[in-house]
Amino acid sequence: MSLPYHKSIRELMSRSPPMPEKELIVGWRGWLHRGDPRCSILPSDSLFSLTRTTEWMLREVFSCGEFWDGSSPSGIYSCKTRDGFLTQCDLAFSLVGEVYLWGLVIEHEHGYRAEYAYPKSLQVRPGFDPVRVMQLEEDYGVPVTFAEDLGRQREAQRVSPFMQQGVNLFAQANANQLRALLFMLMAR
Numbered sequence: 001m002s003l004p005y006h007k008s009i010r011e012l013m014s015r016s017p018p019m020p021e022k023e024l025i026v027g028w029r030g031w032l033h034r035g036d037p038r039c040s041i042l043p044s045d046s047l048f049s050l051t052r053t054t055e056w057m058l059r060e061v062f063s064c065g066e067f068w069d070g071s072s073p074s075g076i077y078s079c080k081t082r083d084g085f086l087t088q089c090d091l092a093f094s095l096v097g098e099v100y101l102w103g104l105v106i107e108h109e110h111g112y113r114a115e116y117a118y119p120k121s122l123q124v125r126p127g128f129d130p131v132r133v134m135q136l137e138e139d140y141g142v143p144v145t146f147a148e149d150l151g152r153q154r155e156a157q158r159v160s161p162f163m164q165q166g167v168n169l170f171a172q173a174n175a176n177q178l179r180a181l182l183f184m185l186m187a188r
Contacts, residue, residue, distance in 0.1 A: 119142050124144060
């Protein structure tokens, strides 16, 4: 569902997904975004999940699916803390942020799996295009800040599986050529 710019998260939640019975849970996660020069092949300015070709549509609640009951490994993953995300995530990412979680939320040792989510705030690495930062703020209606420590991401982070194998979903080009291009961009 698309939302006008002025809607708050509580208004957003009351429109379609059920309202939580208790306080919102806040977790930390990462996304890919084409404002990051390494991800310029992405098809839109939306946020994309790290592990699959899932697009977080602008001003829409992100849902893991209609019939999710928590018994499958699916769900919207997040860590409990920012440091937890930064130390546990071994995938390259464009930005990190806090996410509101609600619906069925399963707590794990280091994080959560949730039925519904929406970004609360976003942090981008130094060098991220400032125009895209302003666009992200407008598109998602959340604050976006620069975080210097994101520029010091571990060197060992690997490329997202969908960015390695699913790039051909975004373009009608040879997948091997696109992988080579992506690896060159990630090396910058």
